[in-house]
Amino acid sequence: MLMSSDKEKDPEVIPEDSSLLTLRIRKKVLERREERIIVDRACRQETLAYEMESNAIGKRPDNPVDLVEEGELLLTLNIFYPVIFQKHKDHKPYQTVLVLGSQKLTELRDSISCVSDLQIGGEFSSQPDQAPEHISKDLYKSAFFYFEGIFYNDKRYPECRDLSRTVIEWSEAHDRGYGNLQSVKMEDYTFNDLSLKIGFPYLFCHQGNCEHIVIITDIRLIHHDDCLDRNLYPLLIKKHWLCTRKCFVCKMYTARVCSSPSLPYLHHPGLSCRLVNGFGYSKSSLGSVVCMLCIKVSHCKVKQTYLLRPKWPEAGQKVLDSFFVVVVHCTSSKGLRVPQDMQGQQCQVSAGIDAE
Amino acid sequence: MAAAAASSVPGLQADCEELLGAFQEADTVRFERFAELWRERRFHTIFYGRIRALERNKLTKKTLELAQQYFLPPYAFQIRVGALYLLYGLYNTQLCQPKQKIRIALKDWPEILKFQQDLIDSQHYDAAYIFRTLRLARAFHFTAMPKLLNYRTKKKIPENEFKEEFKDPSNRVSSLITNDVLEELMNIHEHYQKMKCVISADKSQPDKALSLIKDEFVVTLKDITLEHQEWQQKRMKLFLNAKEADEVLNKKEEGTSLESEGSERASALARIKYKSYSAVVEASKSRRHRQVKLESSESGSDRKSPSRSKKNSRRPHPALRRGSLEFKGEMHAEKETVTQHIGMPIITEEDNSGEEELSLPKRRRR
Numbered sequence: 001m002l003m004s005s006d007k008e009k010d011p012e013v014i015p016e017d018s019s020l021l022t023l024r025i026r027k028k029v030l031e032r033r034e035e036r037i038i039v040d041r042a043c044r045q046e047t048l049a050y051e052m053e054s055n056a057i058g059k060r061p062d063n064p065v066d067l068v069e070e071g072e073l074l075l076t077l078n079i080f081y082p083v084i085f086q087k088h089k090d091h092k093p094y095q096t097v098l099v100l101g102s103q104k105l106t107e108l109r110d111s112i113s114c115v116s117d118l119q120i121g122g123e124f125s126s127q128p129d130q131a132p133e134h135i136s137k138d139l140y141k142s143a144f145f146y147f148e149g150i151f152y153n154d155k156r157y158p159e160c161r162d163l164s165r166t167v168i169e170w171s172e173a174h175d176r177g178y179g180n181l182q183s184v185k186m187e188d189y190t191f192n193d194l195s196l197k198i199g200f201p202y203l204f205c206h207q208g209n210c211e212h213i214v215i216i217t218d219i220r221l222i223h224h225d226d227c228l229d230r231n232l233y234p235l236l237i238k239k240h241w242l243c244t245r246k247c248f249v250c251k252m253y254t255a256r257v258c259s260s261p262s263l264p265y266l267h268h269p270g271l272s273c274r275l276v277n278g279f280g281y282s283k284s285s286l287g288s289v290v291c292m293l294c295i296k297v298s299h300c301k302v303k304q305t306y307l308l309r310p311k312w313p314e315a316g317q318k319v320l321d322s323f324f325v326v327v328v329h330c331t332s333s334k335g336l337r338v339p340q341d342m343q344g345q346q347c348q349v350s351a352g353i354d355a356e
Numbered sequence: 357m358a359a360a361a362a363s364s365v366p367g368l369q370a371d372c373e374e375l376l377g378a379f380q381e382a383d384t385v386r387f388e389r390f391a392e393l394w395r396e397r398r399f400h401t402i403f404y405g406r407i408r409a410l411e412r413n414k415l416t417k418k419t420l421e422l423a424q425q426y427f428l429p430p431y432a433f434q435i436r437v438g439a440l441y442l443l444y445g446l447y448n449t450q451l452c453q454p455k456q457k458i459r460i461a462l463k464d465w466p467e468i469l470k471f472q473q474d475l476i477d478s479q480h481y482d483a484a485y486i487f488r489t490l491r492l493a494r495a496f497h498f499t500a501m502p503k504l505l506n507y508r509t510k511k512k513i514p515e516n517e518f519k520e521e522f523k524d525p526s527n528r529v530s531s532l533i534t535n536d537v538l539e540e541l542m543n544i545h546e547h548y549q550k551m552k553c554v555i556s557a558d559k560s561q562p563d564k565a566l567s568l569i570k571d572e573f574v575v576t577l578k579d580i581t582l583e584h585q586e587w588q589q590k591r592m593k594l595f596l597n598a599k600e601a602d603e604v605l606n607k608k609e610e611g612t613s614l615e616s617e618g619s620e621r622a623s624a625l626a627r628i629k630y631k632s633y634s635a636v637v638e639a640s641k642s643r644r645h646r647q648v649k650l651e652s653s654e655s656g657s658d659r660k661s662p663s664r665s666k667k668n669s670r671r672p673h674p675a676l677r678r679g680s681l682e683f684k685g686e687m688h689a690e691k692e693t694v695t696q697h698i699g700m701p702i703i704t705e706e707d708n709s710g711e712e713e714l715s716l717p718k719r720r721r722r
Contacts, residue, residue: 011451014405019397026405042408050410057454199505220499225454311549329646 045241053237056227066230068222073101075191076218079112081240082210092213093240100222100233101192105152109143109186109204111234116210136207144204145186145214147194149179152186163205363508365418368402372423372442375399378702379438387482390441400449409452416456419446421503428464436471437483444486445497461502533581 014027033040040052061067080094100110116139142160145152151164164183171178196202196216204212222228229234247255376392383391394400407415423446426439443458460468475484476492490496549571552562570576 011404015398015401019403020399020402021370022365022402023367023404024525025367030405040406042410046408046410050408050413053410053413169669198501208684215505218499218504220459220497223457223497225457 006040013209049238050240052239056235056237057227058225059229059232061229068226068228068230068233070222072222073192074220074222075099075101075216076225077108077205078215078217080213080215082114082116082212094215094238095236095240096217096226096238098235098237099191100230103191103233104190105145106154106156107143108191108234109206111236112204112206113211114206114210114212116207117136126293140207142208143186143204144183145287146203146205147196148202149181151181151183153183154186155348156187163208215303266282365379365415365422368419368422371397371399372426375442376426376435376438379441380432380434383434385434385437385461385480387441390438394441394445398444402446403449403451407457413452413456416446416450416452417504419450420456424458424460424502427468429467433474437475437480440483440486443495444490447490447493455495457497458490459497459499459504460500461499464502465498529581529584533577538574538578541577545574558574 004178014023016029018024018027032038043273053157075098077097077099078094079097080092115134119136120134121133121136121139122132141154141157142163143154144162146164151168153162153164154160155162162183164181168183170176171181196219198216200215202214202216204214224306227233233291244254247253320333375397378393379390382393402419403412403416420443423439423442427436429436431439447458471520472484472487475481475487497569552566553559556563556566581672
């Protein structure tokens with residue numbers, strides 16, 4: 001290669017006497033970082049972003065039938081999360097999906113994961129285990145895309161309704177200047193059939209009122225170095241980083257249950273990864289403040305029960321065995337008090353509570 | 357977390373322009389020369405520094421995007437060849453694995469193919485070979501739009517102001533009055549003459565009553581176009597010389613060394629015009645919702661003026677005078693900063709004593 005010289009072998013080191021302005025600037029930044037002892041490491045977000053981006057590069061399918069053909073178009077779509085204006089003032093979070101031109105719109109629709117699809121309708125707090133398994137995604141299957149004046153409705157199942165009918169009727173009611181809006185079936189169209197604008201916001205609506213803005217950022221021909229496995233498309237390459245909170249008890253899993261009210265001196269609500277009857281979740285109140293960190297107060301007059309330690313008990317195991325408990329603080333409406341000298345000390349739990 | 361990448365790589369444009377400028381000065385399109393310049397600057401180290409993978413991908417993408425812009429018109433031929441070599445060098449010395457690709461938009465592709473054909477026709481085989489190598493190495497992404505969309509509402513994306521010297525002087529007159537156009541005009545003109553003869557009493561020449569146009573106008577048009585081109589080239593040389601001289605002289609003298617007598621007059625005219633146009637009549641109270649607003653004609657309408665004065669120069673006087681005045685004013689205003697734009701010669705009916713460079717003969721206008 002004519003280009004590379006043999007002197008600098010290490011791409012990590014910026015050469016001392018460079019005539020390039022870019023390198024001088026970069027060097028200054030690095031030096032400033034060293035001066036101030038700023039450590040620059042890859043954080044979780046960066047690692048995730050890089051992994052997602054480069055995960056599928058160069059993949060080939062096992063079955064040659066699934067190979068993407070030459071001349072296929074590759075579209076890059078940004079699908080935004082439903083906007084909460086208060087929270088999303090500075091930026092609107094989105095996920096980026098790669099889609100092939102010959103794929104149907106329904107394939108994209110199936111690949112969009114939204115939290116509103118996972119919701120369960122109804123009130124089940126008294127019997128959390130008996131909550132039905134089916135989620136909203138299975139119940140309410142209607143959805144539509146809106147591209148360039150045409151609504152593409154999902155009509156694959158008999159229970160799918162035409163959600164766009166309302167909009168079309170509204171626009172036709174008076175002369176609102178929206179031109180001719182049409183409604184067609186989503187499953188009949190592929191991306192190659194559409195005429196699209198790059199950077200123009202389009203709409204995806206499902207669950208009746210959950211709306212996602214869809215923007216196409218790039219259209220290009222498929223390339224040898226791309227992922228050529230058709231089954232992997234639509235391919236998610238970028239996801240918005242959601243901050244998750246860990247369960248306060250085990251500090252390992254992500255919290256999924258939030259119980260309130262929590263102990264007054266704690267700043268955060270009681271988070272745990274699972275519901276355990278008696279641990280922060282009790283339908284019966286013994287007049288006690290129920291919280292994550294504190295078992296409901298026992299009736300023992302001398303020793304009160306408290307809890308805080310990182311191990312979840314096995315099913316059937318009595319609490320006594322798996323926890324050592326620390327007296328923290330406890331309030332209850334019954335006025336049971338914690339003796340001062342007991343605070344912070346290990347003590348016995350007098351009333352065992354079965355783990356679920 | 358790594359620092360968010362700026363919307364452009366700092367210092368990169370300066371480095372690329374420096375390299376391309378040196379290549380332009382070398383006045384050759386040979387790859388060996390470019391490679392020497394590249395090695396002198398050790399340009400391949402531009403990707404060095406402790407950069408992690410994610411950041412490095414972004415950086416390389418931006419570098420290739422910047423270099424790719426020089427590859428397309430309206431840049432001069434030599435710059436475009438230099439950009440091709442630059443792209444080749446950057447593509448091959450990048451540290452990303454797998455390599456980042458060069459984005460070419462659909463609309464630019466025919467021009468690039470034409471460029472390749474030009475290279476082959478003018479026997480610059482090394483450049484043609486380099487291009488072919490890039491294509492075989494699958495270095496291109498064929499995209500719909502040249503720039504990948506990103507959403508940075510907060511940061512201002514700086515307007516890329518490329519060096520004027522790199523660009524081919526935009527020759528709108530000769531792009532309009534091409535050889536084809538002239539030929540066709542000639543044909544139509546002859547046909548017209550023949551038709552006139554046919555319907556006239558005397559078959560050998562048209563009636564006097566039918567002579568409504570100048571017979572020689574096609575030739576005249578061609579002459580005007582050629583003169584314009586020559587003028588433009590002279591102007592460009594003058595500008596370059598003046599610019600070199602400027603760099604040697606004191607900065608204070610910049611304004612005077614560039615000004616010629618013509619623009620002194622232009623400034624005087626501009627002043628008069630400004631005074632007259634800036635007087636805005638206050639609307640009466642009953643019409644206060646329709647206040648007259650003063651719009652400046654000097655606000656960045658670079659592109660409008662040449663066509664405007666060109667149109668004006670074809671039409672009879674009243675519009676012409678105003679057009680030339682406005683244009684001169686603009687010309688002057690721009691000269692005082694950096695002349696970004698080469699003014700057109702103005703065919704005026706006025707006394708040309710001030711305009712030394714414009715030695716166009718007066719023409720009778722109908």
